[in-house]
Amino acid sequence: MTVIPRRTLLAGAGIAAATAFIPRTQAAAASAPTLITVPPGQPLTYGVLGDSITGRGSFASDPSLTWTALLQARLAQTWTVTRVNGTTHTDAQDLTCLGTVDTVPSGCNLVVVGLGTNDCREMTGSSYTYSPTQTYNSAGTLFAEVAAANPAAVIVSLGVWGDTTVQWTMSGSTTPVSRVARWDALIGEQVAKNGGITVPAADLYGYSPNRLPAGVAAFGGYTTDGFHPNDAGHAALYARVASWLRLP
Template sequence: MILDRRTLLTTAAAATLCTVGAAAPVPRAPQLAPPGTPLRYGVLGDSITGRGSFSSRESGTWTTLLQSRLEKTWQVTRVKGATSRDAQGVTCLASVDSVPFGCDLVVVGLGTNDCREQRDGSYVYTPDDTHTAARVLFGAVAAANPGAVIVALGVWSDSTEQWTPEGSAYPVSRVESWDELIGDCVAEAGGIHIPCADLYLCSAYRLPAGRPAFGGYTTDGFHPNDAGHEALYRRVAHRLRLP
């Protein structure tokens, strides 16, 4: 089942139900815990963020690099959310089974497949689909992690590709449109949206294809390579102003 047809099962010390579709919380100005204290670090995402695929080693994925940076200042416990695949066979905003719970910092990387997925030459997901799924998801993340810093990574794809919205005569960047849609929902939930499409345009962050990667993958020229994961980590760390 997909996110907007079910409740999210989240866990802390005991199982707790977090109802999806509840009103988004009032935007906050969250801050990380004081240095030297425990920090729960939640991670939720697709192949780039949730699995870190196509890095040559697990320790080189952007979320693990970020964790290592956090561990220089805090006592970090990592908490993972769970995703599945939807009817199209992809991980997207609406195919989340559980979100991290009780965290001080949550990083979410979803939306790339919602932007890119095509069937028979047509895009599968509409702007309304994405807006609905993103609003539900980030509202649930905020509800499950009150007071947390929430970070959403932007769409990893080619922002120069043009797309003509239904009812419009003028093409626009689909990636920029999806970043705006998702960013609005993140902000509504009190989170931070960090675009990264400009990093995708740097071929050194994706190429060459055909090299072995951890987990049995082979680089495909689309997903970030080691340099790409490093660039994503540095962008997020800079935006968070980490020590």
């Protein structure tokens, strides 16, 4: 009997997700066991690494309402949860990107990563700051490091939070493509190569009540800006990830 390593199984799922980005339904989640193999009631180490949406949860009205906090509360219904945060710095435009990670969480059973949105949208003057090659290579380096530091973990990468209708013409091409879809595919391929799964987020951005109106008070002295998720957006991200993980 051939035993297929868990990381290989997850990689297969990640490749399918990276190429299709088909949202997993609640019915499907309920009909299959959770991806997390830690027995109920046992300790579970939960790693978080990301940008303003995932790492800080900015623009929610309260820290308890960020999507990673909501996910932690859900996990705590089944396991004894310890959270470990990775650390980052910012680039020249003061944004957190795939290549601005200082430390990744280690020794985790579950790691959620939310990076790539800024790589997709950042502008320097009138040009995009990051090329496809830079994004692809940075994602490969990062997710290889995450996988090495967490060999038994389920690794989840949140897809780009952004407008899929924004068109962009790649070098050497005359046909515009969706910048967000292209970046999701580039990052998703590297996630899958390292045994992770990518959970799409752009459709949640596309539903404007998840980020509008602007000017509503948020924690940390922020107000909603029309781009970042508001409380509804964070709740939608949490529900999407919980569904894809098939949490009990």
